[in-house]
Amino acid sequence: MRILLVEDEKRIASFIERGLKEKKFVVDIAGDGEQGLYLAEINPYDAIILDLVLPGEDGLEICKKLRKQNILTPILMLTARGEVRDRVMGLNAGADDYLAKPFSFEELIARLRALLRRQQPQKTNHLKVADLELNMLNHEVQRAGNPITLTSKEYMILECLMLHANQVVTRTMLSEHVWQENFQTFTNVIDVYIRYLRSKIDEGHPNKMIQTLRGSGYMLKG
DSSP states (O other), X not given: OEXXXXXXXXXXXXXXXXXXXXXXXXXXXXXXXXXXXXXXXXXXXXXXXXXXXXXXXXXXXXXXXXXXXXXXXXXXXXXXXOOHHHHHHHHHTTOSEEEESSOOHHHHHHHHHHHHHHHOTTSOSEEEETTEEEETTTOOEEETTEEEOOOHHHHHHHHHHHHTTTSOBOHHHHHHHHTSSOOGGGHHHHHHHHHHHHHHHTTTOSSOOEEEETTTEEEEOO
16 A cells, blocks of 8 residues: 655654555655645545645645645554544644654554544455455465465565456566655566466466566466
């Protein structure tokens, strides 16, 4: 799942980014209000973590503008202000939840996952292609009932393939989903991870699901 983090304090942003990536989230970071608003307007995010006090436009203004544009992405607002009045202002501006600094990462991830469950009931959190299953909340993967342990990069590649099952997934799509950049000049890196995935997903099964389409990319066939 893809998260936008709008936070100007580099130490806090780095702390949150590191923790989210360990939980296999893809994270984009904006260091000020203007950049945060721009990214939220042009990209589809599963959730936004938004600091209240930012250079330029503050979190309240960003929140209001997104809601006026009917961008309903769940927003978890962060702030050093813990007063009830400030929490009410944030919620009234369109935020879905509020977390006062300092906070534990465990609480942040719990609140974030609660938002994802509550705010996006229309999006399934369980992917199934033939006998291959992936849980997008706890990142458990299994085939034919047998659990499969994946690294963070392997998981994100498989998630992308399963979200586009029986469709061509290009190297560019994978590089943007997993590495958040165009990796075209390093296609061998993607090939290496695909081989890792095949050894874990397809080995021992007569139906080989991960296929290479020369000149096009890859396909997960059910």
